[in-house]
Amino acid sequence: MESPESERIAAFFERDSFARENGIRVVEVRPGFARTEMTVESRHLNSIGILQGGALFTLADLAFAVASNSPGVVAVACQADVTWFKAVESGTLTAAAEEISRTRRFSTCLVRVTDRDQDLVALFKGVAYIKGTPLGAP
Numbered sequence: 001m002e003s004p005e006s007e008r009i010a011a012f013f014e015r016d017s018f019a020r021e022n023g024i025r026v027v028e029v030r031p032g033f034a035r036t037e038m039t040v041e042s043r044h045l046n047s048i049g050i051l052q053g054g055a056l057f058t059l060a061d062l063a064f065a066v067a068s069n070s071p072g073v074v075a076v077a078c079q080a081d082v083t084w085f086k087a088v089e090s091g092t093l094t095a096a097a098e099e100i101s102r103t104r105r106f107s108t109c110l111v112r113v114t115d116r117d118q119d120l121v122a123l124f125k126g127v128a129y130i131k132g133t134p135l136g137a138p
Contacts, residue, residue: 002030003030005072006029006030006070007029008072008136009029009066009069009070009072009135010026010029010066012069012135012136013026013062013065013066013069014026016062016065018058019036019058019059019062022038022043022044022055022058023038023039023041023044024036024037024038024058024059024062025037025038026062026066027094029066029070030070031070031071032067032070032071032098032099032102033067033070033096033097033098033099034062034063034064034065034066034067034070034096034097035063035094035095035096035097036059036060036062036063036066036094036095036097037059037092037093037094037095038055038059038092038093038095039091039092039093040055040088040089040090040091040092040093045089049089050087050088050089051087051088051089051093053082053084056082056084056088056093056113056121056122057080057082057124059093059095059113060082060095060097060111060113060122060124060126061077061080061124061126062095063095063096063097063109063111064077064080064097064109064111064124064126064128065077065128066097067097067098067099067107067109067111068097068099068107068109068126068128068130069128069135070099071102072134072135073130073131073132073133073134073135074130074131074132074133074134074135074137075107075128075129075130075131076128076129076131077126077127077128077129078106078127078128078129079126079127080124080125080126080127081124081125082122082123082124082125083122083123083124084121084122085120085121085122085123086115086119086120086121086122088115088121091115091116092115092116093113093114093115093121094113094114094115095111095112095113095124096111096112096114097109097110097111097124097126098110098111102130104130105129105130106127106128106129106130107127107128107130108125108126108127108128109125109126109128110123110124110125111123111124111125111126
């Protein structure tokens with residue numbers, strides 16, 4: 001995090017109890033960009049011993065949420081999809097979200113999920129509706 005605004009956005013998203021309880025953390029925020037990380041643990045594995053799809057989705061979704069909200073106004077997901085390319089059993093995953101389009105009402109982000117070797121594990125695309133209210137307002 002570099003700016004006070006980036007620090008504020010990261011702190012806001014630390015309140016995401018689902019992501020936090022699943023070991024996902026925000027590691028970088030800047031305008032239109034966010035990076036999250038998760039160390040794969042046994043609790044993240046499905047019945048065949050690979051990363052459960054929902055765990056990866058949550059990692060990417062948090063990066064998407066932070067990137068689309070990085071201007072400091074509320075944006076909520078209205079569409080998301082993910083394509084998995086590689087099965088994962090362990091290690092640290094990184095999700096890097098980049099806002100590729102922002103209009104008055106929509107933010108579109110691409111999120112690349114990679115492993116420690118920078119191999120592409122999944123690609124996530126999300127579209128958020130920009131409500132326009134300040135982030136963190138009551």
